[in-house]
Amino acid sequence: MANNHLLIEEWLLSASSLTPEEHQLLQEHLKSCEACRLFSEAWQEVEYRLKASPMRAPEPGFIDRWQLRLAEDRLKLQRRQTISTLAFGGAAALVLLIVLGVWALPLLRDPLPYLMLWSYQLITTFYMLSGVGQALGTVARTLFGLVPGTLWVALLVALGSLGVIWIVTFRKLTSPRRVIL
Amino acid sequence: MQETDLSWLASAQKGNMAAFTQMVETFQRPVFNLCYRMLGDAAEAEDAAQETFLRAYRSIKRYDNSRPFPTWLMSIAAHYCIDQIRKRRMNIVPIEDLGYMELSDETPGPEQSLGRSEEQRMVHGLLNELTPVDRAAVVMYYWYDFSYEEIAEALSLTESAVKSRLHRARRDLAKMIMDQRGEVQSMKRAAHGEQSPAY
Numbered sequence: 001m002a003n004n005h006l007l008i009e010e011w012l013l014s015a016s017s018l019t020p021e022e023h024q025l026l027q028e029h030l031k032s033c034e035a036c037r038l039f040s041e042a043w044q045e046v047e048y049r050l051k052a053s054p055m056r057a058p059e060p061g062f063i064d065r066w067q068l069r070l071a072e073d074r075l076k077l078q079r080r081q082t083i084s085t086l087a088f089g090g091a092a093a094l095v096l097l098i099v100l101g102v103w104a105l106p107l108l109r110d111p112l113p114y115l116m117l118w119s120y121q122l123i124t125t126f127y128m129l130s131g132v133g134q135a136l137g138t139v140a141r142t143l144f145g146l147v148p149g150t151l152w153v154a155l156l157v158a159l160g161s162l163g164v165i166w167i168v169t170f171r172k173l174t175s176p177r178r179v180i181l
Numbered sequence: 182m183q184e185t186d187l188s189w190l191a192s193a194q195k196g197n198m199a200a201f202t203q204m205v206e207t208f209q210r211p212v213f214n215l216c217y218r219m220l221g222d223a224a225e226a227e228d229a230a231q232e233t234f235l236r237a238y239r240s241i242k243r244y245d246n247s248r249p250f251p252t253w254l255m256s257i258a259a260h261y262c263i264d265q266i267r268k269r270r271m272n273i274v275p276i277e278d279l280g281y282m283e284l285s286d287e288t289p290g291p292e293q294s295l296g297r298s299e300e301q302r303m304v305h306g307l308l309n310e311l312t313p314v315d316r317a318a319v320v321m322y323y324w325y326d327f328s329y330e331e332i333a334e335a336l337s338l339t340e341s342a343v344k345s346r347l348h349r350a351r352r353d354l355a356k357m358i359m360d361q362r363g364e365v366q367s368m369k370r371a372a373h374g375e376q377s378p379a380y
Binding site: 009010013038039042043045046049050051052053055056057058059062063065066067069070073 | 202205206209210211213214217218223226227230231234235238300301303304307319323324348351352354355356357358359362
């Protein structure tokens with residue numbers, strides 16, 4: 001026991017309390033061993049310094065400075081997001097341009113067959129649309145001839161009333177007092 | 182934590198900015214103190230404390246309510262400070278300088294008294310000789326009365342690792358004091374024209 005400095009060191013530094021026997025042995029050892037006594041005194045001083053040192057507070061206005069920093073951080077984040085969105089959009093546009101370039105290369109070399117094809121498609125579409133227009137006109141003229149004028153007025157009034165009822169109902173249902181989030 | 186703090190916390194988790202600001206108000210002092218004890222400089226500690234609250238704000242929605250909030254917050258602060266110290270050391274600052282960096286305390290108020298300032302300086306000198314993780318464990322143990330379990334949780338260590346780190350740190354701190362006393366004795370002897378026993 002007399003030379004067991006490691007055990008003494010262990011006891012001195014241990015946060016848990018010693019038994020009365022251990023405490024007595026420790027005290028006896030410290031009386032006879034100068035090295036362990038010096039160590040014990042040094043450790044007592046460390047403990048005193050650590051425990052006596054107060055909790056430091058920040059300078060006044062910490063919250064204001066933190067809020068400012070938070071605002072700056074948000075701004076930085078927004079900038080970063082904008083830059084990344086722009087970069088992504090730019091990259092996508094570049095890829096699109098390259099694809100279009102590859103696709104349009106034969107057209108640029110010999111444009112005549114493509115121009116003729118497009119002209120043919122344009123004319124065909126025009127004729128098809130005019131045919132549809134004529135058919136619709138014929139149907140409308142036939143309907144006007146069959147249905148009397150008073151029925152048309154009644155139909156318009158009924159549709160108008162339904163529209164008003166729909167708008168009023170929609171406004172009432174979506175008013176802030178009725179919306180529960 | 183008190184009931185009111187818990188209600189602020191719950192509110193902050195729902196995105197209430199005023200509630201989070203209240204949390205900053207409540208915890209600014211312990212967070213700042215941890216950073217100050219870790220970094221040893223008021224300006225760096227202010228920066229670290231603000232960064233801690235920013236990080237907490239960003240991840241408050243992911244915070245696990247089963248963990249104590251102070252431990253979670255201190256964990257963020259301690260890890261940030263540990264990283265800062267490691268970065269500082271990577272900048273090849275001589276280790277002898279670290280113990281005495283920014284030791285002047287220019288904070289106005291009663292703490293600026295000479296005796297207190299000297300005491301602070303000595304505490305910084307001691308803490309700065311420890312490794313960053315050991316320092317964090319010591320600060321949490323002596324300033325916050327954290328249990329081994331809480332320190333382990335905050336520093337992502339096992340309880341036995343915390344115990345052994347604290348033991349090592351205490352031993353190192355005591356030896357530092359012994360060395361300082363030895364140096365003082367040698368200086369006194371030299372001042373009185375005595376020769377060191379080593380010669």
